[in-house]
Amino acid sequence: MAKVATSGETPARAFSDLVVHDTSVAYAFIAPAFFLLLFLVAYPFLLSVWFSLSDARVGETGAFVGLDNFRRLLTSSIFLQTLQNSIVFTALALGLKTVLGMALALLLFRITKFKRLIRGAVLLPFIVPT
Structure with missing residues (x-):
C-alpha cells in the first residue's frame, strides 16, 4: 500500500x-x-x-x-398649552382617520357594481411607488 x-x-x-x-x-x-x-x-x-x-x-x-x-x-405655561394642543390635535386626528377609514372600507365592501375597478382606483396610490 x-x-x-x-x-x-x-x-x-x-x-x-x-x-x-x-x-x-x-x-x-x-x-x-x-x-x-x-x-x-x-x-x-x-x-x-x-x-x-x-x-x-x-x-x-x-x-x-x-x-x-x-x-x-x-x-412654563406656554409649554403646557402647547402640549395640551398637541395631545388634543393628535387624538382628534386619530379618531377622524379611524372613522373615515372604517366608513370607506365599509363602503367599498358593500359596492357591487364596478367593485374591482373602484377598489383598484382607491388602492392604486398605495401600490404604485412614489
Whole structure:
C-alpha cells in the first residue's frame, strides 16, 4: 500500500488559523460601519444630552445646570398649552382617520357594481411607488 503524503500542518491548526484570519477580516469590514454609526448616532445623541443639561447658546460654551432646563420647561405655561394642543390635535386626528377609514372600507365592501375597478382606483396610490 502506498502512503499518502501529508503536509506538516494539522487540520485543526489550519482551521484555527483560518478562524483567526476570518475574525480579523470581519473586524476590518465592520470597523467603517461602526465608526460611521458612532459618528452619526452616538456623537449627536451625547451632544444633545449635554446641551439639554447645560445653558449653552449658539457659539458659546455652556455651564452645567443639571435638570434646571427641564424644571423651567415643565413650569412654563406656554409649554403646557402647547402640549395640551398637541395631545388634543393628535387624538382628534386619530379618531377622524379611524372613522373615515372604517366608513370607506365599509363602503367599498358593500359596492357591487364596478367593485374591482373602484377598489383598484382607491388602492392604486398605495401600490404604485412614489
